[in-house]
Amino acid sequence: MILARAExxxxxxxxxxxxxxxxxxxxxxxxxxxxxxxxxxxSTLLNLLVGLRRPTGGRVLLFDGDPRDPAYRRWxxxxxxETGLPGSLRVGEVIDFVGAHFPDPVxxxxxxxxxxLADLARRQTGGLSGGQRRRLAVALAFVGRPRLVLLDEPTxxxxxxxxxxxxxxxxxxxxxxxxxxxxxxxxxxxxxxAQRVVVIxxxxxxxxxxxxxxxxxxxxxxxxxxxxxxxxxxxxxxVERDRERIHLLTGDADQLVRDLxxxxxxxxxxxxxxxxxxxxxxxxxxxxRPAEAGVPTTA
Amino acid sequence: MQYALAHxxxxxxxxxxxxxxxxxxxxxxxxxxxxxxxxxVGDDAVGATYATAAMVTFAVLSANVFQYGVGVAxxxxxxxxxxxxxxxxxxxxxxAGRVLAGLTLTYLSLLPxxxxxxxxxEAHTTxxxxxxxxxxxxxxxVPFTLMxxxxxxxxxxxxAIVVAQLVFFPLAVGGGLLTAxxxxxxxxxxxxxxxxxxGAVELMWTAVGDFRPDPLSMVMLGVWIVxxxxxxxxxxxxxxxxRFS
Numbered sequence: 362m363i364l365a366r367a368e369x370x371x372x373x374x375x376x377x378x379x380x381x382x383x384x385x386x387x388x389x390x391x392x393x394x395x396x397x398x399x400x401x402x403x404s405t406l407l408n409l410l411v412g413l414r415r416p417t418g419g420r421v422l423l424f425d426g427d428p429r430d431p432a433y434r435r436w437x438x439x440x441x442x443e444t445g446l447p448g449s450l451r452v453g454e455v456i457d458f459v460g461a462h463f464p465d466p467v468x469x470x471x472x473x474x475x476x477x478l479a480d481l482a483r484r485q486t487g488g489l490s491g492g493q494r495r496r497l498a499v500a501l502a503f504v505g506r507p508r509l510v511l512l513d514e515p516t517x518x519x520x521x522x523x524x525x526x527x528x529x530x531x532x533x534x535x536x537x538x539x540x541x542x543x544x545x546x547x548x549x550x551x552x553x554x555a556q557r558v559v560v561i562x563x564x565x566x567x568x569x570x571x572x573x574x575x576x577x578x579x580x581x582x583x584x585x586x587x588x589x590x591x592x593x594x595x596x597x598x599x600v601e602r603d604r605e606r607i608h609l610l611t612g613d614a615d616q617l618v619r620d621l622x623x624x625x626x627x628x629x630x631x632x633x634x635x636x637x638x639x640x641x642x643x644x645x646x647x648x649x650r651p652a653e654a655g656v657p658t659t660a
Numbered sequence: 661m662q663y664a665l666a667h668x669x670x671x672x673x674x675x676x677x678x679x680x681x682x683x684x685x686x687x688x689x690x691x692x693x694x695x696x697x698x699x700x701v702g703d704d705a706v707g708a709t710y711a712t713a714a715m716v717t718f719a720v721l722s723a724n725v726f727q728y729g730v731g732v733a734x735x736x737x738x739x740x741x742x743x744x745x746x747x748x749x750x751x752x753x754x755x756a757g758r759v760l761a762g763l764t765l766t767y768l769s770l771l772p773x774x775x776x777x778x779x780x781x782e783a784h785t786t787x788x789x790x791x792x793x794x795x796x797x798x799x800x801x802v803p804f805t806l807m808x809x810x811x812x813x814x815x816x817x818x819x820a821i822v823v824a825q826l827v828f829f830p831l832a833v834g835g836g837l838l839t840a841x842x843x844x845x846x847x848x849x850x851x852x853x854x855x856x857x858x859g860a861v862e863l864m865w866t867a868v869g870d871f872r873p874d875p876l877s878m879v880m881l882g883v884w885i886v887x888x889x890x891x892x893x894x895x896x897x898x899x900x901x902x903r904f905s
Contacts, residue, residue, distance in 0.1 A: 411746040415905050434748040445739030449677035450670070461666035462747040485677070505748070 362389045364436075364509045364540050365410050369419035372405050372564075379405040381564040382419065387509070387542050392535045394555030395544040396575070402564040403544040407511050410542075411439050424509075435463075438507030440498050440515060448487025452478060452497055455486060456504060463505030475533075476500040477526055492523045499527060503534065510534065512543040516550060528553055552576065581636045582614035586621070588628040594620050610636065663749050667757025672764060682768060685726060689719035690772035696838070698780050706869065707840055708783035713793065713864040714837045715773045720797055721804050721832060721857060723766045725824050728808025731758075733820035736813070736899060745904065759805065766801055767794075785868040793867040800860035803881065806888035807856075813895035831857045841865060853877040856884035 365387040372380040380402045387393055395403050408414040409421045412428030426433035446455060453469055460466030473479045476496050486494060495518060502510045515531070516524040531554055535541055545551050551558055551572065558575040560568040568575060581598060585608045591600075594609070594617060601608040611617045614633045621628060675682060693715050701707035735741050744754060777783040785793065807827070811820050835857025836844045844852065852858040853874055859881025865871035 413742055413745055413904055431748045431750045434746060437746070437748075439743065439746040441743035442739040445741075445743060447670075447674055447740060449674050454670075454673060458666060458670045459747065462663065462749050 363387065363422075364389055364424060365511075365542065366422040367406065367409065367416075367419065368421070370406070370409055370416045370421050371418035372402075372409060372414065373417045378564050380409070380416075383561070383564070383566050385559060385566065385569075387540060389508070389540055390535075390538060391557060392531075392541045392555050393543070394551035394558045394572075395542060395561060396546070396548065396551050396558055397544075397561040398546055401562045403561055404513060405564075406561070407439075407513055407542075407544065411437060411511060435505075436508040438502035438505055438510040440502045440510075440512050442498070442513075444494075446486040446494055446497065449485055451483050451485055452489070453482040455497065456501065459501050460504045465506055466504050467506060472500055472504060475503070475530055492519050495519055496523065496527065499530075503530075507539070509540045509542065512541065514544055514546075516545075516547075524550075548576075548580075577612065581610045581612060582617075583632075583634045583636050584609045584611060584614050584617055585630075585632040585634070586628040587630045588626055591626060592624050594624075661753075661756075663753035664756035664760060667754050668760035668764070669757075671757060671761035675761070675765060682765060685719065685723035685765065686769040686772050688722055689715045689769070690776060692718065692838070693773050693776045694780075698776065701840070702781040705782040705784050708777065708781035709785055709869050710840055710865055710871075712773065712777035712781065712783045713868050714840075714861050715777075716770055716793070716797065717800060717835075717857065717861040717864050718832055718837045719769050719773055720766055720801055720860070721837075722828060723769045724762065724801055724804035725808045725811070725828050727762055727765055728758075728805055729811035729815075729820045729824040730817060732809060732812025733815055733817035736903070737817055742903065762805060763798060763801060766797065770797065789868045793864060796863050796867045800863055803856045803860065803885050803888055806885065806892045810888060810892040810895050813892065813899045831855055835861060837861055841871065854880050856881055856888075859884070 363386050365385070367383050367385040370380055370383045370385075371378070383402070383406060385406070395406070397403050405414065409416050410423060410428060412423070412430075412434060415429065421428060423433045424436055428434060428437075450458070453473070456469050456472055460469070467475075469482070470479070473482055476499065478493070478496060478500060481489065481493060481497075486497065489497065495516070499512065499515050502512060510531075512531070516527050519527065528550075531541060531543070541554070543551075543554065555572055558568070558570060558572055559566055560575060585606060587605050588607060589605075591607060596613055596616060597609050597611050599610040601610075609617060618631070618633070693712070697708065697711040697715060701711050745751065808824070811823050811827075815823060832838065834848060834851055835855040836848055836852045837857055839845075839848070842849070853876040859873075859877040862871065862873040862877050863881075866873050
């Protein structure tokens with residue numbers, strides 16, 4: 362069963378094309394990560410899926426209906442931006458208030474407990490730390506016993522311990538049969554949680570695959586060196602030249618360095634760096650547009 | 661309805677947690693009562709009754725224009741507002757809750773005026789007059805609620821505060837709220853019937869005393885209500901179009 366679907370969904374804001382013919386299916390029981398740099402269109406896609414915005418072209422479906430009809434939002438849970446929590450209200454009151462919109466909300470005490478907020482029930486949200494507010498915001502997505510939760514950057518700004526606690530709560534929900542669509546610009550977070558990754562950039566779906574497969578593309582290393590001539594090397598995804606500097610993108614930097622030494626290349630100033638997601642996205646984008654693949658990037 | 665009550669409760673909780681909001685809308689009418697009405701016409705039963713009714717109208721005007729004008733504009737700027745739109749309930753209960761909370765706050769802000777009138781002046785009305793006046797408060801809240809909504813949906817919060825202040829005082833003075841019936845300077849008597857505050861205060865005077873409303877004021881009040889409803893509706897749809905389409 363498909364819980365959320367985008368069919369050729371397109372969204373423009375004036376002249377800006379935020380989403381460009383996006384297809385996406387989220388099936389019951391999946392834990393899908395939506396990965397992409399800021400401004401890629403992740404939030405726009407989530408806004409379409411929860412009915413906050415209308416697609417300019419194509420269509421979106423939530424539980425086989427129009428998400429702009431409140432009835433179809435009955436089984437979906439969404440995270441508010443934690444900066445927007447009503448500051449003068451207490452944690453327990455915010456939970457009760459959101460719960461009042463659902464027929465069978467999770468009891469306040471149970472939810473507080475599940476998200477480690479039990480000690481904070483009587484605190485006003487304005488007095489919480491950023492991490493505590495973040496936890497409350499994520500907890501709110503689960504108040505209505507949703508079948509699908511949409512989590513936008515759920516752990517941004519959390520310390521390691523809080524992040525892992527939140528990951529546990531998300532995994533527990535998924536283990537109980539819940540479906541999750543979460544966005545992140547951290548590959549690490551997607552890897553820790555998701556089974557399936559949808560990479561989105563410049564408003565388009567660039568890749569939709571298993572975590573391992575995406576890791577193969579995204580987990581590239583950049584080997585930079587200064588040399589005159591290079592022999593043909595195996596496993597090099599892309600070569601960029603910047604005057605005498607040469608940048609090699611590869612999946613196996615160790616082997617590449619061994620190959621360079623074995624081939625007797627006279628090089629200096631060797632540098633090995635993990636590629637940023639940004640670079641990985643550029644690689645994927647370049648692959649999806651073969652005509653431009655030869656153009657060197659300045660990144 | 662159950663959702664509307666949840667929203668009203670939530671809005672009132674927020675208000676109660678910042679008591680200065682409640683205090684603010686009750687302050688001016690109460691001070692005006694103490695400084696102008698009590699010493700000037702406190703001993704005159706009819707004058708004090710009319711003056712109290714005018715101060716009640718003044719309080720209704722200020723409570724509604726400010727809480728809707730500023731409140732709606734501030735809410736629109738918060739990311740909490742779009743979050744509430746993702747809950748499985750349409751925008752109507754939130755709106756109804758806001759109006760319920762607004763009426764509650766309006767009645768609360770009248771308490772000091774009514775208490776001062778009862779304790780420190782000769783103002784007098786019958787039980788039926790009092791009940792009629794209480795109901796009239798809800799009726800005359802309509803144009804000022806619409807005015808506040810129009811300001812709140814049309815303007816960002818900083819501009820909304822300024823505009824609410826700019827419209828509030830001329831409406832109060834120009835409508836003759838600070839003067840007894842027929843006692844205002846000539847030019848105010850001339851423009852008053854064309855302002856919504858005049859129609860509102862005449863309805864209040866009619867409720868508590870032996871006053872016959874001016875047909876021109878009543879017609880103009882109707883015109884204002886229609887005009888303000890149109891303006892508020894336009895501002896609301898424009899805001900919806902910008903943020904939720």
